[in-house]
Amino acid sequence: MYAPGDVRVEDRQDPTILEPTDAIIRLTATCICGSDLWPYRGVEPVDHTAMGHEYVGIVEEIGDAVQTVKVGDFVVGSFVLSDNTCEICRAGFQSRCEHAEFASGMQAEKARIPLADGTLVATPGQPDADLIPSLLAASDVLGTGWFAAVAAETGPGKTVAVVGDGAVGLMAILAAKQLGAERIIAMSRHPERQKLARFYGATDIVEERGDEGVARIKELTGGLGAHSVVEAVGTQESFMQAVGATRGGGHLGYVGVNYDVQIPGIQLFFAGIHTLGGPAPVRRFLPNLIQLIWDRAIDPGKVFDLTLPIEEAAEGYRAMDERRATKVLLTF
Amino acid sequence: MYAPGDVRVEDRQDPTILEPTDAIIRLTATCICGSDLWPYRGVEPVDHTAMGHEYVGIVEEIGDAVQTVKVGDFVVGSFVLSDNTCEICRAGFQSRCEHAEFASGMQAEKARIPLADGTLVATPGQPDADLIPSLLAASDVLGTGWFAAVAAETGPGKTVAVVGDGAVGLMAILAAKQLGAERIIAMSRHPERQKLARFYGATDIVEERGDEGVARIKELTGGLGAHSVVEAVGTQESFMQAVGATRGGGHLGYVGVNYDVQIPGIQLFFAGIHTLGGPAPVRRFLPNLIQLIWDRAIDPGKVFDLTLPIEEAAEGYRAMDERRATKVLLTF
Structure with missing residues (x-):
């Protein structure tokens, strides 16, 4: 990538062994x-x-x-x-x-x-x-989605909400299903991706975002929020949506955030949730x-x-x- | 408290049972x-x-x-x-x-x-x-310090760092000791409180703060950071000090944050740590x-x-x- 938007394919020198561990x-x-x-x-x-x-x-x-x-x-x-x-x-x-x-x-x-x-x-x-x-x-992308689901402590009996329908979000749905989650809610507005989300194991689709998305997750979980939430978008809005969708004592796994995301400490504090994130x-x-x-x-x-x-x-x-x-x- | 700084003791009406669960x-x-x-x-x-x-x-x-x-x-x-x-x-x-x-x-x-x-x-x-x-x-204060130590997954074989030498920090030290922590590092500059920290089980004292404090914790932990970190101050500086002092995959427990604390998402992300906080x-x-x-x-x-x-x-x-x-x- 020469510069933003400028991708070129060109011949480069073949790589060689530099270290004995290569x-x-x-x-x-x-x-x-x-x-x-x-x-x-x-x-x-x-x-x-x-x-x-x-x-x-x-x-x-x-x-x-x-x-x-x-x-x-x-x-x-x-x-x-x-x-x-x-x-x-x-x-x-x-x-x-x-x-x-x-x-x-x-x-x-x-x-x-x-x-x-x-x-x-x-x-x-x-x-x-x-x-x-x-x-x-x-x-x-699979390893990252899998880690997100593990970080969110997905497992049997759990309701999992996945914020984001990109490749990582879809892989988190696959992982949640493999890990035995009882219910998997995909937050997605894109019809094709909703279809893929269901293919990978989503049991519910929520199209609302932000506070409305949080309200919808609460509605679907007896007012409590999801046990496990995966954040797979990385914007300010999606991160706070994920925080809000997690029940008290629940687990939020996140696998990417934009450079401008600022998490209000007091909001995270009163949410009373576990978080685990990072490069998977x-x-x-x-x-x-x-x-x-x-x-x-x-x-x-x-x-x-x-x-x-x-x-x-x-x-x-x-x-x-x-x-x-x-x-x-x-x-x- | 009539107003900031204005505390008065006065006679009030005796409380009465209002609900059958009172x-x-x-x-x-x-x-x-x-x-x-x-x-x-x-x-x-x-x-x-x-x-x-x-x-x-x-x-x-x-x-x-x-x-x-x-x-x-x-x-x-x-x-x-x-x-x-x-x-x-x-x-x-x-x-x-x-x-x-x-x-x-x-x-x-x-x-x-x-x-x-x-x-x-x-x-x-x-x-x-x-x-x-x-x-x-x-x-x-004991219940809160105890929760902080539990949230930080304090236990046998663990090195625990406690940011803050107030009552909650001291109680987190007591808890870490009871929970079997191997090493307990108190971050404190106050001679009297250092003494109390040692009484409750601190094995090391670190007086440095901010980036210097983080560097000192790393020095004491083979460059890795502590397994378990308790944040018991609640300012921007102390929170980020606690994040920095936690090793990758480690656990941060926090039990109070000021209203103006903003956690940079990207810094928390690359730290790759577990967090759990909230009112205990x-x-x-x-x-x-x-x-x-x-x-x-x-x-x-x-x-x-x-x-x-x-x-x-x-x-x-x-x-x-x-x-x-x-x-x-x-x-x-």
């Missing part, structure tokens, strides 16, 4: 993230940046220290690189690893993956082609998610509603920016 | 809360308000529906009235009870306690005089706290460093406002 992978597919739209729209700075942080592919080369993946393995990796051995990783917060780095430049044919042992997980074998989109989703520790969930995909128990790949060859990446960005596509898969 | 108690002691200083200082509105929300005393009369306390019982009650039967109460969040109300007018010889069954807990017998301050502390559900902890006091296993009453007859309440407010006293007990 791996080089040839990507099978990559994609465009909702968060890539922030620089695209000029909300975050960007200047000739190699884009992309979601990836699946085949290991082509490994550094001397790499032990858990080998050349030829098909691998999925988290959008946050982690050593997976430090105290924070062992507590399940690999996105806050002492050596954490954000993956970048993954919208490319090849990539260097630092901390390969702590970041990559090999699939049980070479995947069928139809599993590729789902495995790619696990790299960020996708690595914690990858082995389980890969297995669920491998067993065809879940189908997260359906969030990709446009597939383009990487040469047409610029059109992919435009389609997401104009909301003509929820999420764009790029092939080679 | 009890009338004769107070044995009451006290002044740190939060009473907000209206005293003009930070919150006040206009001829009957003050006080902490209380212990003897039941003088009960409504027809009251079943768990009887005339003559010595009782301790939470500063939040609750039915203790609704779904939110049963989940342990009595301060967000569907029928929750804040206690008021408890700086008085007698008081009406609505929802007596859900709010009051009788002691095992008539307490010795030396236990009165500790039982009174359970009504708010003291009722959840009361049976356990009363037993610990009864058994003389804890001595929370030591937070009262000034005792005055209620007629001198105005002097009590002045002493706390001028920080000559940490917490003032009022007797009859």
Whole structure:
């Protein structure tokens, strides 16, 4: 991305092993993230940046220290690189690893993956082609939606409200269903996404937003609010809607906020709720998610509603920016 | 409190039973809360308000529906009235009870306690005089500090940092010790309170504040931050200090914030921490706290460093406002 709105596909030098813990992978597919739209729209700075942080592919080369993946393995990796051995990783917060780095430049044919042992997980074998989109989703959007649902303490007997019908919100619905939630309320106004929300497990749809949306959630929950709320939009309005929709003592999971969000302390205080947010520790969930995909128990790949060859990446960005596509898969 | 800074003691009409769920108690002691200083200082509105929300005393009369306390019982009650039967109460969040109300007018010889069954807990017998301050502390400041420590997931093997050396912070230290914390870091600059902090279980003292305070906590925790952080001040600076002192995936418990605190969403997001705050559900902890006091296993009453007859309440407010006293007990 040369500048906001200016995406170009060009030849770059092949990556090489720099550290003994590196791996080089040839990507099978990559994609465009909702968060890539922030620089695209000029909300975050960007200047000739190699884009992309979601990836699946085949290991082509490994550094001397790499032990858990080998050349030829098909691998999925988290959008946050982690050593997976430090105290924070062992507590399940690999996105806050002492050596954490954000993956970048993954919208490319090849990539260097630092901390390969702590970041990559090999699939049980070479995947069928139809599993590729789902495995790619696990790299960020599924892992992030899953974390949001876990952070909101989704589970049996719980009513879950999901604010946002983007790819992450839809994946949180999928996760809530897998985690056994009794009732899943999708907050969505978009007919196509409502359909997908129901496909993934939503039992109710709420179209209202802001205070009206909160009132509607209360109405549906005996005046109490939802046990578990996922915030998957990241604006001031959506965050406070999520706070208001959570019952006293309930749990709010959030997985992205805009730079201008300011949470009034007193409002959060009197809500009396648990919160957990942050970049998702996708690595914690990858082995389980890969297995669920491998067993065809879940189908997260359906969030990709446009597939383009990487040469047409610029059109992919435009389609997401104009909301003509929820999420764009790029092939080679 | 007629107006900010203007506290008067005057005769008022005796309270009477209004609802069958009411009890009338004769107070044995009451006290002044740190939060009473907000209206005293003009930070919150006040206009001829009957003050006080902490209380212990003897039941003088009960409504027809009251079943768990009887005339003559010595009782301790939470500063939040609750039915203790609704779904939110049963989940342990009595301060967000569907029928929750804040206690008021408890700086008085007698008081009406609505929802007596859900709010009051009788002691095992008539307490010795030396236990009165500790039982009174359970009504708010001990219960609040205890909740803060629980909200921060204090426990065996944990390093706990407590921001604030007021009565609530000191009680959170007591709680962290009782809950088995391995290391308890008190953030305090006040020599007398440092001494009390050590008495209650602090193993380390940090005098630095803000970013320096955070850096010091990191230094003491291998660069990671504390597992559990209690925020017991409630200013913008102290809140962000608490966020910064919590390790990734760690837990922050907070029990009061000023009206002007604004939490930058992006900072909370990248911290990647759990938070739980709100008015403490003291009722959840009361049976356990009363037993610990009864058994003389804890001595929370030591937070009262000034005792005055209620007629001198105005002097009590002045002493706390001028920080000559940490917490003032009022007797009859």
